[in-house]
Amino acid sequence: MNQDLRILVVEPDPERVRAIFDALKDAGWSDVKALGHMSALDRTVREFAPDIVLIDLANPDRDTLEHISHATETSKRAVALFVDETDDILTQAALSAGVSAYVVDGLKMERIKSVLETAIARFKIMRQMQSELDAAKQALEDRKTIDRAKGILMRQRGFSEDDAYNLLRKTAMSQNRKVIDVAHALVTAAELLS
Structure with missing residues (x-):
């Protein structure tokens, strides 16, 4: 400890x-x-x-x-x-x-060490679980945004789902950005134009 x-x-x-x-x-x-x-x-x-x-x-x-x-x-x-x-x-x-x-x-003084060690261990476990939950929530939100961006490309350009994703990926690579960032920009632009 x-x-x-x-x-x-x-x-x-x-x-x-x-x-x-x-x-x-x-x-x-x-x-x-x-x-x-x-x-x-x-x-x-x-x-x-x-x-x-x-x-x-x-x-x-x-x-x-x-x-x-x-x-x-x-x-x-x-x-x-x-x-x-x-x-x-x-x-x-x-x-x-x-x-x-x-x-x-x-x-009780004789229990203080074990109680504090247990409290610290439990805190670390709870913080790790919260971190994993936050990451899972963010991944789900990112997936929804990417799906929305693909949907926009499919409707406006007549792309298949695979083609829409490939365009997002290709754009992200050429701009040295993440796919989620490109998808976010596309969804935001589409909302401004609608």
């Missing part, structure tokens, strides 16, 4: 902060910053740019979870949330907010 992680700890109790810092140091992490108040979370995340945010809360509510999700930008970093108690609705809200680890029964 990467020992160069920047970790932000959100915990109001200074004694607990010392115990968490000691546990993190024992686990091999030393680039750690503490934050005593949730109100400064947005600014501190921007300034410190942590890889993971560790938050210890007794009883979170939906508003707090939304604030955590927004402030920590859960799509950019792992968030481990330790709570004393929860219910199904809050658990679901935490997971929907993008929290990487939602641990009920509070923060």
Whole structure:
């Protein structure tokens, strides 16, 4: 596991902060910053740019979870949330907010390393899945645009589908562009002229 992680700890109790810092140091992490108040979370995340945010809360509510999700930008970093108690609705809200680890029964120092490692691994998996989903969506949109461009060529020039695609490809090659870029330009021009 990467020992160069920047970790932000959100915990109001200074004694607990010392115990968490000691546990993190024992686990091999030393680039750690503490934050005593949730109100400064947005600014501190921007300034410190942590890889993971560790938050210890007794009883979170939906508003707090939304604030955590927004402030920590859960799509950019792992968030481990330790709570004393929860219910199904809050658990679901935490997971929907993008929290990487939602641990009920509070923060136990002997579990901190394994929980953070799990949170980081889960975050990486979720980010990879989102990246693959975004790529698939973009590929589908590109395919639709290329099909529209082929349709325009087929209607206006009487080309077959293969001939229309070959013209798009040939044009892209001669202009040192991608087929999707040529298709996009053709669709945009056709929309302007219609």
